[in-house]
Amino acid sequence: MMFLLILFTSASLFSSSSNALDFCVGDLSAPQGPAGYSCKEGEAVTVKDFVFSGFRVAGNTSNVMKAAVTPAFSTQFPGVNGLDVSLARLDLAVGGRTAMHTHPEATEVLIIIQGTLCAGFISSTNKVYLTSLHEGDVMAFPQGLTHFQINVGKTPALAFASFSSTSPGIYFMDYAWFANDLPTQILQETTFLDSDQIKKLKELLGGIN
Structure with a gap:
């Protein structure tokens, strides 16, 4: 009898533990840590946590880059918290572009839904991988x-990106250099650009000369 009681208790604990590990919907009211958000209590989780509708509407491309990124990261889409996957919608007007950037925490896979893109990346050995992408690529x-x-x-x-992290991070080179108050003289010394070029870029991107 004691053996059956222990067996039943162990099975119940295992079942509860397995269910608890199915997912960890992010509790957006709590701080986000290095491992993501803490988990919502089970009874507070609903199907809405696993649905994101933000891709229905095109992003606003009336900006200097003529581009808009609509993220579905853990902050916007709590159901992906802890699942090592997230998404984004990319809208590019004619002539639009994403500035040179990196995602420190994730690999990106991009699928082209509409239009033609010139896209590429630079390896750590400075080799350039450049191509044209068309619908379906x-x-x-x-x-x-x-x-x-x-x-x-x-x-x-129009393109959609998937990422191998719920919080891929993004680091724009142009904004890091020119959308701040880093002295023009320092930028001259480190980029080999002349002061007029630097001032133009700072003005364009909202930096301070």
Whole structure:
């Protein structure tokens, strides 16, 4: 009898533990740590946590880059918290582009839904991998490597990206250099650009000369 009681208790604990490990819907009211958000209590989780509807509407491309990124990371889509996957919608007006950037925490896979893009990345040995992407094409951008996309077609472009992290991070080179108050003289010394070019870029991207 005691053996059966122990067996039943162990099975119940195992079952509860397995269910608890199925997912960890992010509790967005709690701080986000290095491992993501803490888990919502089970009774607070609903199917809505696993649905994201933000891709229904095109992003606003009326900006200097003529581009818009709509993220579905753990902050916007709590159901992916802890699942090592997330998504984003990329809208590019004619002539639009994403500035040179990296995702420190994730590899990106991009699928082209509409339009034609010039896209590429630069390896750690400074080799350039550059191509044209058309509707239905898919391209991978390895984690941490500098990459970009440019709409070279005559119509707006649409693409969707998936990432191997719920919080891939993004680091824009141009904004890191010119959208701040780093002295022009320092930028001259470290980029070999002249002061007029630096001032123009700072003005364009919202930096302070």
